[in-house]
Amino acid sequence: MMELHVGVDDTDSKRGMCTTYVGAVAIRSLQEEGVEVKGYPKLIRLNPMWPHKTRGNCAISFTVEVSPSQVPLVKERVLETVRSLAEMEVETTNPGVVFYASEKIPEELKSYAKKTVQEVVELEEAEALAREVGAEVHKFKMGRGLIGALAAVGHPLEKDWTYELIAYRSREYWGKPRRIDPSSVLLMDRLTYPRTFDNLDHGTGEIRITPHTPCPVLYGIRGESPEAVLRAHELVKAMEPVELVMVYRTNQGTDEHLKKSTISEIRPCTSVILEGKVASNPRTIPGGHVIFTLDDGTGTVDCAAYEPTRRFREVVRGLREGDRVRVCGGVREEPGIPRTINLEKLSILELVPLFRKKNPSCPRCGKSLKSEGRSKGYSCKKCGLHFPSAKPKLIPVERKVERGSFEVPPRCRRHLAKPLVREIHREY
Numbered sequence: 001m002m003e004l005h006v007g008v009d010d011t012d013s014k015r016g017m018c019t020t021y022v023g024a025v026a027i028r029s030l031q032e033e034g035v036e037v038k039g040y041p042k043l044i045r046l047n048p049m050w051p052h053k054t055r056g057n058c059a060i061s062f063t064v065e066v067s068p069s070q071v072p073l074v075k076e077r078v079l080e081t082v083r084s085l086a087e088m089e090v091e092t093t094n095p096g097v098v099f100y101a102s103e104k105i106p107e108e109l110k111s112y113a114k115k116t117v118q119e120v121v122e123l124e125e126a127e128a129l130a131r132e133v134g135a136e137v138h139k140f141k142m143g144r145g146l147i148g149a150l151a152a153v154g155h156p157l158e159k160d161w162t163y164e165l166i167a168y169r170s171r172e173y174w175g176k177p178r179r180i181d182p183s184s185v186l187l188m189d190r191l192t193y194p195r196t197f198d199n200l201d202h203g204t205g206e207i208r209i210t211p212h213t214p215c216p217v218l219y220g221i222r223g224e225s226p227e228a229v230l231r232a233h234e235l236v237k238a239m240e241p242v243e244l245v246m247v248y249r250t251n252q253g254t255d256e257h258l259k260k261s262t263i264s265e266i267r268p269c270t271s272v273i274l275e276g277k278v279a280s281n282p283r284t285i286p287g288g289h290v291i292f293t294l295d296d297g298t299g300t301v302d303c304a305a306y307e308p309t310r311r312f313r314e315v316v317r318g319l320r321e322g323d324r325v326r327v328c329g330g331v332r333e334e335p336g337i338p339r340t341i342n343l344e345k346l347s348i349l350e351l352v353p354l355f356r357k358k359n360p361s362c363p364r365c366g367k368s369l370k371s372e373g374r375s376k377g378y379s380c381k382k383c384g385l386h387f388p389s390a391k392p393k394l395i396p397v398e399r400k401v402e403r404g405s406f407e408v409p410p411r412c413r414r415h416l417a418k419p420l421v422r423e424i425h426r427e428y
């Protein structure tokens with residue numbers, strides 16, 4: 001028996017389809033042939049700042065344990081599934097499939113996968129690496145999906161991972177409004193959170209498990225273990241048929257896209273962790289977005305909390321010049337606007353003490369003195385005394401924010417962003 005890893009990417013378009021569905025259908029058809037699929041298939045989210053992604057930049061991979069004589073059947077089934085389901089007629093859909101026979105994933109494939117999550121990779125680089133490690137590649141049209149397919153095969157998911165259970169719709173329902181019982185989702189969340197997470201926006205009550213695109217996904221439930229997502233799935237009441245259910249192991253919710261950086265080293269199309277001081281008090285710009293400038297000693301950069309982040313903006317608004325913060329977010333570079341960090345998380349490390357000035361009081365009558373003008377001292381109107389060297393009192397002002405970590409609400413969260421609840425409940 002041997003292990004064969006299969007990777008697939010770039011099968012969908014904004015009009016429809018989903019690479020996870022292609023993977024699920026391929027797995028189902030292999031299992032129907034008696035092929036053994038090892039463990040959980042992988043759903044790997046790649047660089048969220050990659051501009052040519054369709055939506056969530058995901059690729060999938062799974063491993064089969066087969067005899068050498070079964071290999072042609074596996075390859076044919078997978079390629080046939082991609083051929084029949086991928087949105088081939090859409091110009092920007094360029095599927096790639098990778099087959100890799102190996103007991104062990106070599107280090108260079110693991111590093112390549114990490115690079116594809118954090119940076120930008122060229123198709124030639126993926127092809128050269130596939131040749132080097134002996135992976136078989138299949139390109140459809142331009143075959144750009146090869147980049148993600150190889151990354152999904154190479155991703156070890158060995159440091160941190162989560163699970164997503166995806167329920168798929170019957171074909172006749174694709175494109176129609178999704179119907180699930182909202183109260184069952186609230187109950188599911190109440191009974192399973194935080195073993196499941198980001199399925200409901202607790203701030204707004206918004207249900208997060210159903211996508212708004214015409215793809216085959218009815219809902220996806222995120223959680224910490226297969227048991228947690230399966231239990232949640234049992235609680236959710238769908239009011240239309242579910243054609244297929246697949247549990248994926250994934251790098252979602254792990255912060256794998258973030259890389260520690262300094263402001264001078266920031267590169268486009270990446271997501272960074274920066275530490276520095278607030279260099280300007282936050283300002284609210286038209287549209288309700290809140291921006292402040294960060295200085296880390298190597299340079300300055302604007303950091304933005306956009307309008308949809310709602311209450312997160314209140315935290316950002318409470319910052320003051322001199323506060324020490326750590327920020328996480330994607331680097332936004334667009335012509336005509338300054339380079340901006342699109343905030344995902346903010347840690348307030350140190351708050352500068354703030355004071356307001358108060359006129360000193362008269363040592364004789366205790367009433368508040370009046371200023372005589374800049375550097376001219378103070379006088380008491382009642383006693384008629386003059387105090388040329390009196391100074392204003394400095395009264396501490398209570399800060400509106402506290403030290404701690406803050407995050408954008410689930411509705412604004414990137415698939416890869418690690419919700420704070422995952423850090424708090426590490427034992428899960």
Ligand code: ATP
Nearest residue numbers: 010046053054055056057058120121144145147148
């Ligand atoms: P969905 O999430 O709905 O499945 P998607 O957002 O994953 O769609 P794709 O249609 O798969 O989008 O297109 C993304 C394309 O970009 C793929 O061809 C993939 O190989 C490629 N790609 C992904 N990450 C990178 C990267 N870091 N550098 C270069 N190319 C990348």
